[in-house]
Amino acid sequence: MLKQSNLGGDMASGDFIKVIGNSFDTAAKLTAFISFTDRFKDEPAFKRIVEMAKTQITSKIDLLASQKEKVQAALAKAV
Numbered sequence: 001m002l003k004q005s006n007l008g009g010d011m012a013s014g015d016f017i018k019v020i021g022n023s024f025d026t027a028a029k030l031t032a033f034i035s036f037t038d039r040f041k042d043e044p045a046f047k048r049i050v051e052m053a054k055t056q057i058t059s060k061i062d063l064l065a066s067q068k069e070k071v072q073a074a075l076a077k078a079v
Contacts, residue, residue: 017053027061030054030057
């Protein structure tokens with residue numbers, strides 16, 4: 001979960017996008033992220049950071065989906 005303590009201080013504005021990319025891991029959050037960052041699509045300073053964060057979030061979603069059954073099976077064995 002994103003904590004307020006992760007934000008602030010002398011963080012550059014692009015760092016906020018990186019923090020979000022590190023913490024989001026669902027399709028709904030990806031949609032919200034895309035909706036929010038769409039306003040920066042023509043800003044050269046943010047374009048690369050936003051694309052990297054989208055890739056990171058998408059990769060997490062894919063990883064969680066591909067491992068879900070294995071995790072559920074392991075948890076069922078442990079109980």
